[in-house]
Amino acid sequence: MIVFATASQKGGVGKTTVCINLGHALARRGWNTLLVDTDPQGGIGLSLSKNTRKKRGFYDFMAKGGEARRLIIPTRLPEFSILPSGSADEFMRGTDFENAPEKLRDFLRQIDLLGYDCVILDTAAGMTSMTETVVRGADWIVVPQQAEPLAVRSIPLLMETLSRFRKEGSPVRIAGILLTMVLNTHEASLKVVRELRQMLPPQLLFQQDIPRDNLFLEASAMGLPIALMRKNPPATALIFDQLAAELEERTGLGDRKEQDHSHASLLD
C-alpha cells in the first residue's frame, strides 16, 4: 500500500479538490483507493451521506482507536471509499492527542490489511500538529501550488521541512508540486507557469497542471469528483487521469500493475 498526503503552507490552494479528483481517478484506473479527511474542518464525503457530519471518522480514531474499517464509507465505485474527518471538537479545543504518530501507524496498518492499494490523506493547510504527523507518516507528498507570482517562495521551506522529517526517520518524499488554478486564457497566469517551470527542476513539478474551471466550485459544493458531475464526464476530468498516470510512474505504483500481466490477458 502506498500512502499519499497533500501539503501546503497556504490554505485554499486546491488540496481537497486534488484529493477528491485524484482519488477518484486512481480508483477508476483500478486501484483500491481510500480517501481520508484529516482536516478538522474538512467536508469530504458530505454529499455521500446526509449524516456524514455526524459520522465518526479520522479524529475519533485518533482520540480513541478502535476498528478503522467501521469508519469507511463506500461509494458507488467499488474501488473508491472515503473516511470522513469525524468529530474533531476535542482536537480543536486543544486536547493533546497523545501518541498521534503511533495511532496513525496503527490506522494505516489496519487500512493496509483491508487490501487498499493507496490511501490519500487530505490535510489542513500549514504544518499544524496533525498535518505534521500525517506528513511524517506518508510515503509521498503531493504539493498543490497556486500558479501565482511569488508562489515559489514557500517551496524551499517545505523542502527543508521534508528533508528534516526524513533525517528523523520518516519515509516521506515529494511526489511533485502541482500547479493549480492555472488560467489558460490569461497571459499573466501562463507566464507564472513558464517561470516556475524554468526555475524548478523538472522532477519537482508534475507535467500536468490543473486549470481554473468553475466546475470545481460546483463540484466542491457537493464534495464530488468532477467526473461524476455530468452524465458524460467533462474534459477536465481527463486531466486527473493524466495526473494519476504521472503519479503512478513517479511513485512506482504503476510497476505493480505491470506485474499483474493485465496487458497480456488482453492480448491472449
Ligand SMILES: Nc1ncnc2c1ncn2[C@@H]1O[C@H](COP(=O)(O)OP(=O)(O)OP(=O)(O)O)[C@@H](O)[C@H]1O
Ligand atoms: N482548479 C480550480 N478551478 C477553480 N476553482 C477551484 C479549483 N481548485 C479548487 N477550486 C476552488 O477553490 C476553493 C478552494 O479549493 P480547495 O478547498 O480544494 O482548497 P484547499 O487547499 O483544500 O483549502 P483549505 O486549505 O481550506 O483546505 C474551493 O471553492 C474550490 O472549489
Ligand SMILES: [Mg+2]
Ligand atoms: Mg481542504
